[in-house]
Amino acid sequence: MNGQPTAQARTAAAHDTRAAARVRGARTGARVHDLLDEATAEHPDAPAVTDGTGRWTYRELAAHSHAADAWLEGRGIGHGDRVLVQLPSTRELVALMYGAARRGAVLVPVNTGMKDFHLRAVVENAGPALIVVTDPAVHRIAALAQGVPVLGLGGVWQAITALRAQGARSGGAGVGPEDLAVLVYTSGSTAAPKAVICPHGRMVFATEAINQELGYRADDVVFCRFPISWDYGLYKVLLTAAGRSELVLADGESDLVLLRRIRETGATVVPIVPSLATMIVALAEREPSRESRVRMFTNTGAALPKSTADGLRSAFPGAEVIIQFGQTECKRVSVLPAADQNAKPDSVGRPLPGTRAFVVDDDGNALPPWETGEIVVEGPHVMPGYWRAPEQTARAFRPAPDGGLRLHTGDFGHVDEDGYLYYEGRRDDMFKHKGVRMSTTEIESAATDIPGVRAAAVLPPADGRALAVFAEGDIDPHALLKELSLRLEPAKVPAVGRIVAELPLTPHGKHDRKQLARLLEGTTP
Amino acid sequence: MFDDRFEQILRPYLPFLPPQEELTPGSDLKDLGLDSLGTVQLLGTLEEDYQVRFRDSALTMDTFRTAGVLWDTVQSMLHPAAS
Numbered sequence: 001m002n003g004q005p006t007a008q009a010r011t012a013a014a015h016d017t018r019a020a021a022r023v024r025g026a027r028t029g030a031r032v033h034d035l036l037d038e039a040t041a042e043h044p045d046a047p048a049v050t051d052g053t054g055r056w057t058y059r060e061l062a063a064h065s066h067a068a069d070a071w072l073e074g075r076g077i078g079h080g081d082r083v084l085v086q087l088p089s090t091r092e093l094v095a096l097m098y099g100a101a102r103r104g105a106v107l108v109p110v111n112t113g114m115k116d117f118h119l120r121a122v123v124e125n126a127g128p129a130l131i132v133v134t135d136p137a138v139h140r141i142a143a144l145a146q147g148v149p150v151l152g153l154g155g156v157w158q159a160i161t162a163l164r165a166q167g168a169r170s171g172g173a174g175v176g177p178e179d180l181a182v183l184v185y186t187s188g189s190t191a192a193p194k195a196v197i198c199p200h201g202r203m204v205f206a207t208e209a210i211n212q213e214l215g216y217r218a219d220d221v222v223f224c225r226f227p228i229s230w231d232y233g234l235y236k237v238l239l240t241a242a243g244r245s246e247l248v249l250a251d252g253e254s255d256l257v258l259l260r261r262i263r264e265t266g267a268t269v270v271p272i273v274p275s276l277a278t279m280i281v282a283l284a285e286r287e288p289s290r291e292s293r294v295r296m297f298t299n300t301g302a303a304l305p306k307s308t309a310d311g312l313r314s315a316f317p318g319a320e321v322i323i324q325f326g327q328t329e330c331k332r333v334s335v336l337p338a339a340d341q342n343a344k345p346d347s348v349g350r351p352l353p354g355t356r357a358f359v360v361d362d363d364g365n366a367l368p369p370w371e372t373g374e375i376v377v378e379g380p381h382v383m384p385g386y387w388r389a390p391e392q393t394a395r396a397f398r399p400a401p402d403g404g405l406r407l408h409t410g411d412f413g414h415v416d417e418d419g420y421l422y423y424e425g426r427r428d429d430m431f432k433h434k435g436v437r438m439s440t441t442e443i444e445s446a447a448t449d450i451p452g453v454r455a456a457a458v459l460p461p462a463d464g465r466a467l468a469v470f471a472e473g474d475i476d477p478h479a480l481l482k483e484l485s486l487r488l489e490p491a492k493v494p495a496v497g498r499i500v501a502e503l504p505l506t507p508h509g510k511h512d513r514k515q516l517a518r519l520l521e522g523t524t525p
Numbered sequence: 526m527f528d529d530r531f532e533q534i535l536r537p538y539l540p541f542l543p544p545q546e547e548l549t550p551g552s553d554l555k556d557l558g559l560d561s562l563g564t565v566q567l568l569g570t571l572e573e574d575y576q577v578r579f580r581d582s583a584l585t586m587d588t589f590r591t592a593g594v595l596w597d598t599v600q601s602m603l604h605p606a607a608s
Contacts, residue, residue: 254585255564256564256589279561282565
């Protein structure tokens with residue numbers, strides 16, 4: 001590149017891109033691989049995807065995806081067949097993803113850390129026609145695959161490379177926007193695996209609607225620390241194609257070199273979750289005031305503490321920190337544009353363009369601003385349900401008055417007069433105390449804001465038991481409650497405060513409230 | 526063996542190590558609960574406390590595998606001639 005564009009020119013370019021996208025609107029009738037083909041037609045020789053071992057241009061990625069399509073065809077994979085992959089997030093996986101999309105097959109990407117116990121259930125639920133894993137895992141997976149062919153990526157990739165050298169193309173497949181592209185297994189708290197069905201058209205709509213808010217562009221380098229098996233990583237593949245940007249796949253690298261890799265790769269956009277942001281800030285404190293091109297961090301997963309957001313802004317001067325909110329069932333609910341952050345610091349944003357998100361009471365009636373209820377979502381990004389789980393689908397995906405689907409998110413919150421959303425907690429976290437509806441989440445987040453508190457868990461009140469807060473950290477229990485009273489309205493301040501060496505967790509990593517309750521009994525005579 | 530200060534710094538990052546249990550050079554830190562966020566924070570704490578700076582080549586998960594390896598790494602920075 002011949003010099004960096006000025007900040008002003010970049011901002012102007014970003015506005016142009018966003019304006020153009022808004023005029024066009026997100027499409028509902030496109031396929032996943034259309035995004036790749038359009039990017040390839042426009043910028044064939046621009047970098048498309050980089051991993052630890054190299055980089056492909058859009059032309060190269062497209063050619064590999066055609067070869068993957070031809071290879072799948074040769075294996076007898078056809079329309080609607082599931083192809084399960086448990087692979088690290090590399091260029092090969094991106095090629096397989098687009099190849100499967102061209103084939104009309106359904107990609108089922110599962111986390112490389114998924115244990116056999118869980119994987120066996122996923123195989124049973126997904127019913128794949130083919131499984132591709134790393135070479136060393138072939139025998140282990142074959143033992144639990146119930147007769148489904150299991151292939152190692154080494155051999156598969158040799159075959160695809162050979163096909164690519166011949167410029168191979170499949171005989172084509174009639175793929176439409178309603179056809180399924182991906183099954184995303186979510187790490188729910190229930191024992192049975194549950195996959196969100198993701199059709200082509202809805203994935204492309206979600207991608208383009210998100211990009212109307214984020215404005216990825218051709219000079220962006222997007223640093224993705226997340227696996228493609230997680231929808232956060234998966235959609236980075238699509239978003240970078242929509243933006244004609246470069247995707248850097250950095251999952252599996254040591255977190256100790258995160259900051260160095262962000263700088264080395266010339267990353268301009270860094271998707272984060274709060275824990276990743278905390279690491280980046282901690283690493284930046286070791287090496288302050290170094291050059292970086294990062295212009296935007298985008299957060300999801302959980303609320304980003306203000307101190308962490310401030311840490312990012314001071315370590316990366318000029319970078320925006322964008323707050324997002326969502327769930328796989330509709331990919332994303334809302335985005336808070338940087339321009340609104342000062343006016344609405346506690347909001348999780350406005351619904352994606354072309355979609356609706358609002359709050360309803362127990363009977364499904366829309367609630368006025370500032371009243372707390374369940375957040376529901378409608379629009380072309382709402383997925384059609386869970387794979388082979390009619391009961392769970394019927395609970396979460398209900399008919400909307402306009403004939404579409406209304407997603408019941410299980411998240412509670414409210415909207416303001418401008419329709420911006422405010423998240424208060426999960427259904428399970430909500431309770432009433434002194435007549436006020438509140439959530440464990442909001443009290444816990446107030447507690448972790450207190451200097452000296454490393455972690456906190458709240459136990460809702462019950463018969464014979466007052467509202468209690470447990471904290472890990474260097475703080476006196478009385479000081480903890482006093483500090484909370486400075487941060488919360490009176491009804492939300494717990495009556496009991498306890499400092500513990502370590503908060504008990506369930507096997508799923510959530511606060512073990514049964515243990516906490518016992519802790520309280522144990523210390524009360 | 527390592528000094529008390531080192532152990533005091535390390536223990537808060539090892540939630541699965543009971544207070545009465547000994548920390549040995551062979552103790553696997555990941556098994557004791559050191560996660561990636563903890564690793565990054567431990568790096569910063571060690572550097573601040575010992576006034577040292579980990580070289581880029583030492584910024585690997587191997588360095589943080591066991592208490593012994595980590596202690597040796599810190600020592601080699603404190604006493605470069607001895608290593």
